[in-house]
Amino acid sequence: MAETPNPSTPSPAGDDARAHAAPRLPTALVSDPAMLAHRVPRGFPDVPERLRFSLAMIEALIAEGTLSAEKVLRLPARPATTEELGAVHDAVYIQRVREAVERLVREQGPEAEPRSFATDVFISPGTYQAALLAAGAPLVALDAIGEGRARNGYALVRPPGHHARPAQAMGFCFFNNVAVAARYAQRRWGWRNVLIVDYDVHHGNGTQDMFYEDADVVYFSTHQFPFYPGTGGSMERGAGAGMGATVNVPLPAGSGWSVYDPVFRQVLWPVADRFKPDVVLLSAGFDAHWRDPLALMRLSTADFSDLTLEVAEIADRYCDGRLVVVQEGGYHLDALAQCAATALVALTGSDGIVDTLGQAPPIRERWNDEAIIQALYELHDLAGYRRKARRQGVRSSSVPPPLPSTETPEQ
Numbered sequence: 001m002a003e004t005p006n007p008s009t010p011s012p013a014g015d016d017a018r019a020h021a022a023p024r025l026p027t028a029l030v031s032d033p034a035m036l037a038h039r040v041p042r043g044f045p046d047v048p049e050r051l052r053f054s055l056a057m058i059e060a061l062i063a064e065g066t067l068s069a070e071k072v073l074r075l076p077a078r079p080a081t082t083e084e085l086g087a088v089h090d091a092v093y094i095q096r097v098r099e100a101v102e103r104l105v106r107e108q109g110p111e112a113e114p115r116s117f118a119t120d121v122f123i124s125p126g127t128y129q130a131a132l133l134a135a136g137a138p139l140v141a142l143d144a145i146g147e148g149r150a151r152n153g154y155a156l157v158r159p160p161g162h163h164a165r166p167a168q169a170m171g172f173c174f175f176n177n178v179a180v181a182a183r184y185a186q187r188r189w190g191w192r193n194v195l196i197v198d199y200d201v202h203h204g205n206g207t208q209d210m211f212y213e214d215a216d217v218v219y220f221s222t223h224q225f226p227f228y229p230g231t232g233g234s235m236e237r238g239a240g241a242g243m244g245a246t247v248n249v250p251l252p253a254g255s256g257w258s259v260y261d262p263v264f265r266q267v268l269w270p271v272a273d274r275f276k277p278d279v280v281l282l283s284a285g286f287d288a289h290w291r292d293p294l295a296l297m298r299l300s301t302a303d304f305s306d307l308t309l310e311v312a313e314i315a316d317r318y319c320d321g322r323l324v325v326v327q328e329g330g331y332h333l334d335a336l337a338q339c340a341a342t343a344l345v346a347l348t349g350s351d352g353i354v355d356t357l358g359q360a361p362p363i364r365e366r367w368n369d370e371a372i373i374q375a376l377y378e379l380h381d382l383a384g385y386r387r388k389a390r391r392q393g394v395r396s397s398s399v400p401p402p403l404p405s406t407e408t409p410e411q
Ligand SMILES: [Zn+2]
Pocket: 200, 201, 202, 285, 287, 328, 329, 330
């Protein structure tokens, strides 16, 4: 049965009319095999296979026609410049990363084994270039959007970025890719109001730090709490001019769709309604997937797809669909590849979910999501929400993973 449109509620369904008027622009997919050259020790989670599996999955979808090749604009990444990085990082820190990699090569040659650089951060000979490309890839996507060549974009990158602080590498991250992109969007394209949504299971402490006193960048994060890196309590709301522009949604371990869905509809939407972003960036870590080995959340690939679509609808509503998805975490190789491919499908406006893993097994506990949301609602003085039943039932795809399953990489 068809739903009755509600004219008082702005709906992304209204975009259908525009979509019929003009052909939808493709989605920019920006990546680069040189990011595989950032090598890590055996057993370390951020393995090159994360990127390799994801790209292979996307190639398989395009090859079999699930994802139309015309809907994807493949673009190579470019290295971010020192000046672009310097918008959020200290110049001395950038130099320190470069020199550490140069010293490693000088001392042990181009095949040197990975060496510790900071807590949970290793460098190898290819690391500096990989980190520059990871920071530059979202900028390529933003340019493609700004130049009218793409509707939105996906920067499929590693190393990730959201833990990187102005002068500190941590949590697998060197440069804060999404933060560099936020500043670039403002300066190069004049998109002043930048909304950063971060559904990685970890709190993006680096991103929060960089914009904590900035009213023009709203940072919204859902994350397992308490958990690494320890920040992200709901009382961390920004400071000075940026007071209220940081919106943290700490969630208990074990949270799944029943919590994330109302949080996005009842907290993220009113935040976006109030802020009216000129561009939306999504720190897309898929480590809140129920199979992820590092965390304890219970989202499925289909759940992630719906959260991504929710963010895309915000971009549709406020900024002509301008959205760049920037890869963060995700450490179960199949779950990551399937979530990444599914997110790309969603960005192209197609319907389809690649999921051989299914839903998390049922548990007895149920969190009081109403209490969580009510507290955030009052804390941030929010008004309005989106209520809708997106789900038409369980969707699945028969597309098999292109590569053999690997539960624990390199162990
Ligand atoms: Zn993470």
